Amino acid sequence: MTPTTTPPTTVDWRIRCRRWLDDVFDEPASVRAVAIVRIVLGPSAIWHLRPFLADALDGVTYLDVFQQKWWPWVPNAPAGLYVALLWIGVAAAVLMTVGLWSRAATWVTLAVVAYNFFLSETHFRHNRAFLIILLAGVALCDNGRVLSLDARRRHTPDDRALIWPVWLLRFEAAAIYFASGFSKLIDPDWVGGRVMHDRTLRYQSDVRDALGDTLADPILEVLTARAFQWVLSPVAVATELFIAFGIWFRRTRLAAVWVAVAFHVGIEVSAQVEVFSVIAIGALAIWAVPSTRDRTLVTPSGWVRWLDWMARFDITVVPGASWRMVDRDGTVLEGQLARQFVRTRLPATFLFSRFWRYR
Amino acid sequence: MVVQLGLVANGYRDPHNYFAFQPFNESSTYAVELVRVLPHGERVAVPNGRWEGYDWDELIGWRALQGPWHQRHAFSGVDAVVDYLDHALDWMADNTPNDAQTLYLEATVTYYRNARGPYVTVIRSHDRELGRP
Numbered sequence: 169m170t171p172t173t174t175p176p177t178t179v180d181w182r183i184r185c186r187r188w189l190d191d192v193f194d195e196p197a198s199v200r201a202v203a204i205v206r207i208v209l210g211p212s213a214i215w216h217l218r219p220f221l222a223d224a225l226d227g228v229t230y231l232d233v234f235q236q237k238w239w240p241w242v243p244n245a246p247a248g249l250y251v252a253l254l255w256i257g258v259a260a261a262v263l264m265t266v267g268l269w270s271r272a273a274t275w276v277t278l279a280v281v282a283y284n285f286f287l288s289e290t291h292f293r294h295n296r297a298f299l300i301i302l303l304a305g306v307a308l309c310d311n312g313r314v315l316s317l318d319a320r321r322r323h324t325p326d327d328r329a330l331i332w333p334v335w336l337l338r339f340e341a342a343a344i345y346f347a348s349g350f351s352k353l354i355d356p357d358w359v360g361g362r363v364m365h366d367r368t369l370r371y372q373s374d375v376r377d378a379l380g381d382t383l384a385d386p387i388l389e390v391l392t393a394r395a396f397q398w399v400l401s402p403v404a405v406a407t408e409l410f411i412a413f414g415i416w417f418r419r420t421r422l423a424a425v426w427v428a429v430a431f432h433v434g435i436e437v438s439a440q441v442e443v444f445s446v447i448a449i450g451a452l453a454i455w456a457v458p459s460t461r462d463r464t465l466v467t468p469s470g471w472v473r474w475l476d477w478m479a480r481f482d483i484t485v486v487p488g489a490s491w492r493m494v495d496r497d498g499t500v501l502e503g504q505l506a507r508q509f510v511r512t513r514l515p516a517t518f519l520f521s522r523f524w525r526y527r
Numbered sequence: 528m529v530v531q532l533g534l535v536a537n538g539y540r541d542p543h544n545y546f547a548f549q550p551f552n553e554s555s556t557y558a559v560e561l562v563r564v565l566p567h568g569e570r571v572a573v574p575n576g577r578w579e580g581y582d583w584d585e586l587i588g589w590r591a592l593q594g595p596w597h598q599r600h601a602f603s604g605v606d607a608v609v610d611y612l613d614h615a616l617d618w619m620a621d622n623t624p625n626d627a628q629t630l631y632l633e634a635t636v637t638y639y640r641n642a643r644g645p646y647v648t649v650i651r652s653h654d655r656e657l658g659r660p
Contacts, residue, residue, distance in 0.1 A: 232588065236614045
């Protein structure tokens with residue numbers, strides 16, 4: 169006999185999926201996180217274009233050195249036009265940062281960075297590819313609605329817009345951690361520690377130069393030990409995979425963000441990765457729930473207002489009052505618990521907070 | 528999203544891992560011995576990459592391929608470096624008009640892949656048209 173009704177679990181799943189798609193494609197939500205990424209990407213784009221401009225000031229452009237075309241149909245700009253484009257990119261990045269004509273400025277910055285990137289395969293770096301992806305995601309979003317001069321000019325402030333590009337960026341960010349971690353996981357040389365060990369041996373003179381022999385000796389004794397790298401390498405791989413998956417789930421998201429920040433700081437200290445660390449840490453903002461001021465907070469401390477960049481709280485400062493926070497679900501925290509919770513939601517204090525207690 | 532997944536998968540085929548995000552994939556090293564091959568087959572060494580008023584490092588303008596006469600880190604892996612070098616030889620052949628003698632450039636690349644080796648591969652530029660103004 170053929171069943172005529174769909175099992176309830178399947179119906180629930182379909183309804184939830186449809187609601188999620190409605191939220192993603194039809195329901196406006198706060199784009200504050202995207203605005204923060206925009207503010208991070210502006211200076212990063214300038215920093216990225218800086219060496220090309222420095223070469224241009226010395227009279228050297230991509231036309232004067234080895235160039236390997238991505239595609240033959242990408243037109244080569246004459247040197248003068250190329251340099252002008254770089255300066256236009258810098259100007260657009262400044263406008264992005266301050267949020268003047270935000271969306272158009274982001275598109276222009278993306279166009280210049282992408283054009284420069286696709287002029288030659290020798291311009292390829294993973295961090296530059298990630299920069300282009302982030303610029304594209306931010307440009308697709310109405311990112312000037314908040315934290316911008318554009319927002320100040322609006323008569324009715326409203327930080328909401330369609331956020332499907334945020335989901336696209338989330339996928340891209342997670343895919344990058346996964347691709348990096350998985351490729352190392354299936355490489356016996358990497359996961360077995362051979363790559364890291366050889367690399368450490370080769371660059372130990374840099375550590376010695378930076379720290380001096382007295383400090384470097386005991387550190388290098390550990391770092392260059394084969395056994396240490398045998399342990400560290402799988403830990404590094406597990407870290408990337410944990411970030412890739414853990415960041416999707418509410419219970420593990422804060423831990424994944426904490427690990428990601430530590431991971432990027434570690435990379436920045438140990439390798440030259442251009443703007444990667446800054447943009448990757450900045451891009452973690454996209455994982456915040458896209459709603460603002462939906463928790464109420466009574467606090468005696470005015471500093472919370474200054475540090476609440478993600479607008480997590482509707483804040484009332486009452487001198488002499490005790491801390492009191494009402495969460496989205498109505499849960500009330502008071503005193504030290506409220507203070508601890510607030511610290512977990514402020515970017516500047518998050519790293520040193522008890523985030524694992526308040527997921 | 529589909530395109531990104533495709534690029535990630537393509538990274539296992541593409542030596543450059545473009546948009547496949549496989550950073551720090553190898554700890555390999557390489558060194559290059561460059562020679563000019565003249566029309567009659569004579570092989571002329573190119574010490575430190577300088578010949579006929581040209582300088583390899585200056586023409587390359589990219590740190591990853593500069594100074595390959597001494598053993599150095601293979602940016603993005605050995606396969607990527609060999610591919611870049613292959614294209615660089617062709618580019619050099621096309622952009623050294625004052626060199627009226629060289630038929631083609633040849634590079635002997637000696638490399639260690641993740642400290643294993645040495646392995647040797649030989650690459651060469653396309654033939655140049657000599658006698659062209």
